[in-house]
Amino acid sequence: MRLTVQFLFTILFGVATVCSQNKQLLYDFHEIPQSLMVNPGVKTMEKWHTGIPFISGLAFQAGTSGVTVNDLFANDGIDFTTKVQERVLDAMTKGDDISTTSQIEGFNVGFRGRNRPNDYYSFGIYGETDIIVYWPEDLAILAFEGNGGANIGRSFDLGHLNVRGEMVNVFHFGVNRKVSNTLTVGARAKLYSSIFEFKSTKNSGTFSTTEGLDNIYANTIVADMELQTSGVEGILDILDEDTSTTQKDLASLFAKRVLLGGNLGLGFDAGFSYKLNPQTTIAGSVLDVGFIYHSKDIKNYTLNGSATNEGIEVVLPEDITNLGVDLWQDLIDEIEESVPFDNNDDGFISLRPIKAYGSIRYDFGLREASNKDCGCGINAGGSGQYEEMYRNSVGGQLYFIKRPRGLQAALTGFYQKKLGRTFSLKTTYTVDKYSLSNIGLGFSLQAGPVNFYILGDNLLSYQNIADTHYASLQFGFNIISWNDN
Numbered sequence: 001m002r003l004t005v006q007f008l009f010t011i012l013f014g015v016a017t018v019c020s021q022n023k024q025l026l027y028d029f030h031e032i033p034q035s036l037m038v039n040p041g042v043k044t045m046e047k048w049h050t051g052i053p054f055i056s057g058l059a060f061q062a063g064t065s066g067v068t069v070n071d072l073f074a075n076d077g078i079d080f081t082t083k084v085q086e087r088v089l090d091a092m093t094k095g096d097d098i099s100t101t102s103q104i105e106g107f108n109v110g111f112r113g114r115n116r117p118n119d120y121y122s123f124g125i126y127g128e129t130d131i132i133v134y135w136p137e138d139l140a141i142l143a144f145e146g147n148g149g150a151n152i153g154r155s156f157d158l159g160h161l162n163v164r165g166e167m168v169n170v171f172h173f174g175v176n177r178k179v180s181n182t183l184t185v186g187a188r189a190k191l192y193s194s195i196f197e198f199k200s201t202k203n204s205g206t207f208s209t210t211e212g213l214d215n216i217y218a219n220t221i222v223a224d225m226e227l228q229t230s231g232v233e234g235i236l237d238i239l240d241e242d243t244s245t246t247q248k249d250l251a252s253l254f255a256k257r258v259l260l261g262g263n264l265g266l267g268f269d270a271g272f273s274y275k276l277n278p279q280t281t282i283a284g285s286v287l288d289v290g291f292i293y294h295s296k297d298i299k300n301y302t303l304n305g306s307a308t309n310e311g312i313e314v315v316l317p318e319d320i321t322n323l324g325v326d327l328w329q330d331l332i333d334e335i336e337e338s339v340p341f342d343n344n345d346d347g348f349i350s351l352r353p354i355k356a357y358g359s360i361r362y363d364f365g366l367r368e369a370s371n372k373d374c375g376c377g378i379n380a381g382g383s384g385q386y387e388e389m390y391r392n393s394v395g396g397q398l399y400f401i402k403r404p405r406g407l408q409a410a411l412t413g414f415y416q417k418k419l420g421r422t423f424s425l426k427t428t429y430t431v432d433k434y435s436l437s438n439i440g441l442g443f444s445l446q447a448g449p450v451n452f453y454i455l456g457d458n459l460l461s462y463q464n465i466a467d468t469h470y471a472s473l474q475f476g477f478n479i480i481s482w483n484d485n
Contacts, residue, residue: 021061021101021130022399024412024428025442025455026474027357028273028283031424032444032453033110033478036122039285039357040174040186041271044120045482048111049451052477057105057126059474061457063434066096066135070467089144092135094160095405099132105476120176122188127195127258130353131165134405147209147219158205158223162404166197166350168292169258174269182275192265192292195257196231197350201404222306223339228348229301230263230294265292267352279363279390288352295347307338351402359397363390391418408433422446430457434470442474451478 027038033049034057035042051057071087072080103126110122138156145151174188205223212218238249256262267290273283367389397412410432417425423445430438435458442455454475461468 021353021355021401022410022430022432023059023455023474024397024399024410024414024430025426025440025457027397028359028361029416029424029426029442029444029453029455031446032451032476033122033480034105034108034453034476036110036174036176036186036188037108037126037269038287039271039273039283040176040188040269041184041273041285042176042186042283043178043184043273044110044112044176046110046112046120047481049109049478049480051105051108051124052479053107054104056108056476056478057103057474058476059104059455059472060100060102061470061472062100063470064096064098065433065469066092066098068467068469070464073466084144089141092137092140094134094137094157094162096135097132097403097405098135099130101128101130103128108478118178121174122176123173125169125171127167127169129165129167132163132403133165134160134162136160136162142207147207152209152211152217155206155208158207158225159203161203161225162201164199164201164404166199167195168197169193169195169262171260184273186271188269190267190269190288190290191260192267192290192352193257193260194231194263194265194292194294195254196229196235197263197292197294198227198229198232199350199404200225200227202226218308220306220308221339223303225303227301228294229299230348230350231257231297233299234297263292263294263296265350265352266290271357281361281363282359283361284358285356287355287357289354290352292350292352293347294350298345298347300344300346300348302342302344303339304342305339354402356400357397359395361393361395363393365391367391392416426455428457432470435461438470440472446480449479449481451480452476 023038026032026035028042029035030043030045033046033051036044037057067088072083106125106127108122108124108126110120113119113121138160139158142151142156147154147156169192171191171193172188174186176184176186178184203225205221205225207219207221207223209217209219234253235250238246238253241249243249267288269285269287269289271283271285273281275281393414393416395414397414399410399412401408410430412428412430414426414428416427419425423443425443426441428438428440428442430440432438437460438458439460440455440457441459442453444451444453452475455473456462457472458468458470461471465471
């Protein structure tokens with residue numbers, strides 16, 4: 001398997017240049033058109049909007065639930081080997097992960113139906129990169145400490161190897177409908193075009209060393225492991241050629257796969273917002289319910305079987321003159337026959353990482369000259385942008401995402417403040433596996449038709465990024481026409 005250094009740089013470059021999975025600051029922030037992407041059923045007040053191509057929605061997220069860069073490389077006088085032992089091997093478990101999710105919008109457009117003003121349609125394209133690597137606890141200990149000494153008799157779990165990564169382009173079309181003055185619903189269809197994917201998430205087996213019968217020790221391996229890749233071989237072939245046209249060839253390949261030339265799939269999002277009373281709203285959404293069928297540029301690697309060996313068996317003095325390559329090759333052939341390492345090009349289906357949100361919001365602080373609930377239609381007189389009667393909102397949000405090792409959750413409390421007619425501020429406090437002190441801050445600025453927003457997470461960690469477990473940033477520009485414009 002030719003997982004070259006160049007390919008790893010390609011992945012990292014794609015991550016660095018292209019949103020966080022949990023967008024708690026963006027969720028229900030309906031002054032920002034991109035809030036439709038996390039809840040197709042969010043309240044909409046625009047007549048139309050258009051994102052400025054490639055800068056309407058830029059975001060990235062990176063997290064580690066275990067060791068940080070500072071833990072290993074801080075100039076604290078502690079030996080590096082000691083740091084690895086105490087802060088990695090002794091502290092991290094198979095549930096810890098290092099992950100990054102990134103997204104860039106190609107374009108995002110929305111408009112209200114001329115004959116159906118209660119319907120708001122939106123469509124666009126965005127690219128997403130999502131990589132998660134779980135800490136292979138037992139395999140790391142085996143590599144660092146070896147299988148001797150205190151590890152004699154220990155069974156190392158091969159199932160601790162768990163990794164998944166992908167880059168995908170998404171074409172989407174959504175409909176948001178105001179059913180009544182209390183209920184808004186929405187749905188979004190998605191067409192996925194995969195650029196590449198790799199995953200090894202359903203591994204099992206053990207490796208152990210025990211006392212032998214014919215030799216001092218016996219090694220036993222029982223393995224059922226698989227690495228599935230799609231779109232990777234084509235990239236590696238270009239990198240391996242390393243010619244003057246490598247960059248051009250890579251750009252051409254990526255462009256082809258971005259424009260529906262990759263492995264394809266289907267999915268959908270759905271959501272709603274419902275006013276329990278004039279001041280209390282509940283909302284919920286489910287995102288990326290779908291799949292991608294991989295049938296092009298497939299390369300899968302398997303390791304399946306079981307074997308026990310005690311190394312090279314030498315009968316003295318008869319074999320004293322035969323301690324050569326043949327004995328070692330016989331041993332290797334025996335192991336490979338019992339536990340064959342193989343590859344195939346069988347197609348496979350990958351399910352999307354489903355995400356779900358739920359929230360409750362309480363609005364308070366009446367605007368001046370507002371003293372009753374408005375049952376106005378969307379296109380009634382007055383600015384749809386400012387039909388909100390309340391300046392303040394507080395509430396809570398719950399978030400789930402399906403990850404290879406099960407559901408990952410986050411709980412968020414928030415406060416939102418509208419300052420005048422142009423500025424809206426939202427602050428959040430989030431608890432999840434990466435941080436118990438994640439304070440986020442975001443604002444939306446409306447300068448005439450131009451909307452600018454920026455949302456940042458885990459602000460307390462920015463004083464020392466190398467020591468943070470989580471960082472997230474989102475920002476973008478839109479042009480918005482409100483209903484009275």
